[in-house]
Amino acid sequence: MNLHELLRAVESFDAVDRPAERIAQRIRRVLDGSVVDDLLRGSWLGHPVHPLLVTVPIGSWVSAAALDALPGQRTASRRLVALGLGAAVPTIVTGYTDFSTLEDASQRRVGAVHAVSNAIGVICMATSYRARRARHDRAGTMWTLIGLGAVGVGGALGGHLSYAQGGGVYRWQRPSESVDLAAELEDIGAKR
Numbered sequence: 001m002n003l004h005e006l007l008r009a010v011e012s013f014d015a016v017d018r019p020a021e022r023i024a025q026r027i028r029r030v031l032d033g034s035v036v037d038d039l040l041r042g043s044w045l046g047h048p049v050h051p052l053l054v055t056v057p058i059g060s061w062v063s064a065a066a067l068d069a070l071p072g073q074r075t076a077s078r079r080l081v082a083l084g085l086g087a088a089v090p091t092i093v094t095g096y097t098d099f100s101t102l103e104d105a106s107q108r109r110v111g112a113v114h115a116v117s118n119a120i121g122v123i124c125m126a127t128s129y130r131a132r133r134a135r136h137d138r139a140g141t142m143w144t145l146i147g148l149g150a151v152g153v154g155g156a157l158g159g160h161l162s163y164a165q166g167g168g169v170y171r172w173q174r175p176s177e178s179v180d181l182a183a184e185l186e187d188i189g190a191k192r
Contacts, residue, residue, distance in 0.1 A: 007160040010113050011106035020099075020112040027100035040097040041171070048168050050094040051158075057091055058155070060084030061125060061148055068141045078132040081125055081144060088122050098168055107167045114157035121151035 001009075031037035042049040064080035067073035095118075099111045124147030132140035161167040 003156070004164075007110075007156060007164065010110050010157060010160075011165070013109045013113060014105075016109055016112040017105060020108045023096070023112075024100040024102065024108065027096055031097060031100070037097065040094050041101070042094075048094070048098055048171065050091065050098050051162070053087065053091040053094055054155070054158070056087035057084035057122075057125075058151060060087065061144060061151065065141070065144050065148060068137075068144065074132070074137050077137075077144075078129065078140070081129045081132065081140070085122070085125055085129060088125075092118075092122075101171075102167055104165070104167075107161060107165050110157055110161045110165060111167065114154050114161060117150050117154035117157060121147045121149075121154060123147075124150060 031040070038044065040049065060080045060083045064077040064084070067077040067080065095115065099108070099115065102108045102111055124143050128140045128143035128147060131137075131143055162169070
């Protein structure tokens with residue numbers, strides 16, 4: 001089984017349907033039609049904010065792991081893990097806001113597993129930070145690497161949701177009228 005097949009398998013993971021639906025409905029009840037909703041989902045930008053924000057925690061944590069390989073960089077690594085944790089908060093909020101608008105069951109399934117995987121990653125990074133604060137740098141490094149693995153799985157699922165499933169595509173704009181999107185997609189499918 002290749003990676004694409006593994007990612008597609010998550011689309012059938014119906015065990016998350018009920019909790020995912022409840023979470024999405026609750027978020028929609030709170031945010032629906034509000035200025036905060038538009039702000040968090042990116043209407044002001046013309047595309048979702050969440051994909052932009054993910055770069056800060058991921059970049060911070062990858063940089064921390066890279067610095068862990070160098071002598072004398074323990075403080076910098078600890079600070080980068082902390083920066084990533086701080087940046088994860090708005091990233092999570094915007095992600096859940098986007099998630100709440102997914103209506104397709106298979107997209108919501110992938111989104112739910114994406115969220116769980118990333119939550120595991122954040123918990124690992126928080127554990128890494130605590131270990132680093134206690135001067136258990138090797139343990140902190142290991143928790144960072146485990147967390148990056150979980151965030152990597154979450155990122156692959158987020159990419160699948162966006163690029164393979166089209167979650168959130170053309171939310172704030174329409175495709176160019178000079179392009180027949182349906183014909184283009186049919187063409188792509190025929191070439192596979």
